[in-house]
Amino acid sequence: MQTVLDLALGGISLGAIYALMAFALSMALATTHVLNVAHGLILVLGAAAATYLIQVRPVGILAALAVVIIGAALFGLAFESVFVRQFLGKSPEEILIGTILVTLGFGLAVETLLGYYWARWVHPTPSFTLSFPWPHLRLGWVTLSGTRLAILTLAILAIGAFHLFLTRTPLGKATRAVAQNYEGALILGLNPRLISLTVYIVGITATAISGVLLALAIPLDPYTGTRLTLVGLTVVVIGGVGSLPGALLGGVLLGVAEVLTAYTVGAIWSPVVSLLVFFAVLVVRPEGLFGRGSG
Amino acid sequence: MIRGIVGALVLVALLPPLFLTRDLIAAIYFTFLFMILAVNYDLLGGFLGYVNLGQGAFFGLSAYAVILLLNSGGLDALGAADIPVAMALAILFTLAMTWSFAYPLFRLSGAYFAMGTFAMVLLIQQVIVNFPGLTGGTYGIYVNPRHYLSLHLAYYLALGLLVLSLGLNLWVTRSRLGLAVNAIRGSELAAAAIGIDRFRVKRRTLLLSALPSATAGAIFGLQAGYIDVDAAMGVEKTLLPVIMAMLGGSGLVAGPLVGGVIVRGIDIVLKNYLHLAFPALAIYGMILMGIGLLMPHGVLVFLRKRREAGFR
Numbered sequence: 179m180q181t182v183l184d185l186a187l188g189g190i191s192l193g194a195i196y197a198l199m200a201f202a203l204s205m206a207l208a209t210t211h212v213l214n215v216a217h218g219l220i221l222v223l224g225a226a227a228a229t230y231l232i233q234v235r236p237v238g239i240l241a242a243l244a245v246v247i248i249g250a251a252l253f254g255l256a257f258e259s260v261f262v263r264q265f266l267g268k269s270p271e272e273i274l275i276g277t278i279l280v281t282l283g284f285g286l287a288v289e290t291l292l293g294y295y296w297a298r299w300v301h302p303t304p305s306f307t308l309s310f311p312w313p314h315l316r317l318g319w320v321t322l323s324g325t326r327l328a329i330l331t332l333a334i335l336a337i338g339a340f341h342l343f344l345t346r347t348p349l350g351k352a353t354r355a356v357a358q359n360y361e362g363a364l365i366l367g368l369n370p371r372l373i374s375l376t377v378y379i380v381g382i383t384a385t386a387i388s389g390v391l392l393a394l395a396i397p398l399d400p401y402t403g404t405r406l407t408l409v410g411l412t413v414v415v416i417g418g419v420g421s422l423p424g425a426l427l428g429g430v431l432l433g434v435a436e437v438l439t440a441y442t443v444g445a446i447w448s449p450v451v452s453l454l455v456f457f458a459v460l461v462v463r464p465e466g467l468f469g470r471g472s473g
Numbered sequence: 474m475i476r477g478i479v480g481a482l483v484l485v486a487l488l489p490p491l492f493l494t495r496d497l498i499a500a501i502y503f504t505f506l507f508m509i510l511a512v513n514y515d516l517l518g519g520f521l522g523y524v525n526l527g528q529g530a531f532f533g534l535s536a537y538a539v540i541l542l543l544n545s546g547g548l549d550a551l552g553a554a555d556i557p558v559a560m561a562l563a564i565l566f567t568l569a570m571t572w573s574f575a576y577p578l579f580r581l582s583g584a585y586f587a588m589g590t591f592a593m594v595l596l597i598q599q600v601i602v603n604f605p606g607l608t609g610g611t612y613g614i615y616v617n618p619r620h621y622l623s624l625h626l627a628y629y630l631a632l633g634l635l636v637l638s639l640g641l642n643l644w645v646t647r648s649r650l651g652l653a654v655n656a657i658r659g660s661e662l663a664a665a666a667i668g669i670d671r672f673r674v675k676r677r678t679l680l681l682s683a684l685p686s687a688t689a690g691a692i693f694g695l696q697a698g699y700i701d702v703d704a705a706m707g708v709e710k711t712l713l714p715v716i717m718a719m720l721g722g723s724g725l726v727a728g729p730l731v732g733g734v735i736v737r738g739i740d741i742v743l744k745n746y747l748h749l750a751f752p753a754l755a756i757y758g759m760i761l762m763g764i765g766l767l768m769p770h771g772v773l774v775f776l777r778k779r780r781e782a783g784f785r
Contacts, residue, residue, distance in 0.1 A: 207584075213587075264766075283765060287755045415585070
């Protein structure tokens with residue numbers, strides 16, 4: 179019973195993190211058609227910043243989270259104006275080749291430098307891992323890990339805030355309109371640059387938060403970024419572009435599959451399973467299990 | 474004229490093993506290998522418009538296959554013919570794997586296709602690492618010294634293969650397949666409307682692009698004497714060909730060569746002469762970023778456009 183509960187909670191909290199970061203990826207795809215290959219790296223950067231702040235120059239976890247959020251928002255602003263802005267309104271092929279080159283190159287440079295300098299000045303084997311000082315929760319004869327509950331709570335709060343932003347605020351509604359129909363939204367007079375800026379600031383902040391949460395669940399290293407981008411893309415392929423329910427279902431499906439694999443055959447097979455799920459979904463249902471097409 | 478230049482270059486390339494140091498011969502040999510991958514990459518990435526971030530997978534699979542076949546001892550009865558037979562079998566195995574990946578991959582297009590090919594590389598890497606009993610896992614595998622290829626032989630094989638790869642690309646631009654590829658690149662819908670079987674054309678192009686890469690991988694494995702996942706299909710083998718093709722000019726037969734000379738030139742200067750305390754991958758990353766921002770169509774197209782602008 180305890181094991182089943184642990185596995186379920188582990189899978190769902192991992193899935194909630196995946197859903198949060200995949201939804202940020204898919205909103206960016208839907209509104210600007212930019213595939214950010216460095217998306218996974220942003221999780222790693224969030225985790226690295228939090229690890230550095232909390233463990234190397236000790237500040238409290240909430241202060242660290244606040245710094246990560248503000249830093250991520252500024253990073254999103256810079257990322258959009260340097261890498262995304264100039265591609266807006268170009269043909270999909272041009273956007274694709276240009277942004278793949280740019281984000282791939284950026285990711286490669288940053289992850290190499292991060293690994294190199296962390297190994298040189300902070301710790302010889304870079305690894306970003308955090309814990310949350312919540313006590314274990316005892317419910318009758320089962321115990322729930324405090325860290326996992328904290329992950330789940332924070333992830334649900336972040337997803338909820340993202341959802342409320344998109345459905346309740348004028349800017350969020352405009353963003354959804356651009357995601358659904360780019361030309362239509364332009365005819366209505368919506369400003370595509372403002373929307374793109376919003377998507378990247380909000381999306382990158384959400385992604386950096388999910389990186390901090392992921393570091394609470396599993397240890398990360400500088401080179402996990404690409405794999406995480408693929409995890410995000412798998413969730414988008416399963417759930418459909420721009421769909422929050424799809425991202426939640428896809429994320430939880432993948433999270434549970436990874437946790438079960440790690441428990442039954444060993445953690446080394448978890449990445450294989452998530453990649454196999456990716457290819458299996460493509461063969462069986464290329465239009466996504468729960469939503470619109472995958473491009 | 475282009476044939477003349479290529480012929481002259483090949484003649485010059487025949488000479489280095491006679492007088493250069495072993496380090497420099499090895500550096501040029503690696504340049505050939507990367508150029509083969511870049512030229513092959515361009516068949517799909519440049520001509521068809523499908524960015525393949527997994528070219529290194531064909532290279533690495535074949536390298537592993539040839540070493541495992543020879544190490545298993547099953548081919549010992551063939552005597553001196555064991556190396557060519559093992560290479561042929563390894564290439565066939567790689568083509569079979571490529572064939573089976575074609576179906577899921579070509580259900581994707583655009584950015585998703587690119588990421589799908591990257592997923593393919595990661596999947597193959599992880600599976601190799603997870604079977605240490607067979608593949609040596611993260612420790613890699615050694616070639617039995619009696620199967621080593623000498624550097625000079627590998628150098629000439631790679632040079633020949635590079636010329637053949639260029640010939641393949643030239644042939645494709647002039648063949649029926651090339652016409653179909655061009656039609657698909659122009660418009661998938663229109664190509665389908667005039668009766669082109671898009672999936673078969675794409676799969677055939679993918680297989681053609683995998684064939685020389687797999688051959689190069691088999692040569693690389695036997696010459697290196699030792700491979701692990703990173704050497705056989707790491708970031709360098711998967712991304713450098715893309716960088717080279719895009720830097721030179723994707724879709725032009727000479728593009729990958731120009732890009733290859735630039736990238737490898739930078740690498741040789743950094744590693745052999747400057748001894749920078751700075752990882753080379755970071756520099757590749759910045760070059761890639763710079764190209765994407767400043768000249769997304771490559772150096773050759775960039776120069777041509779500037780010249781045209783100058784004449785106006």
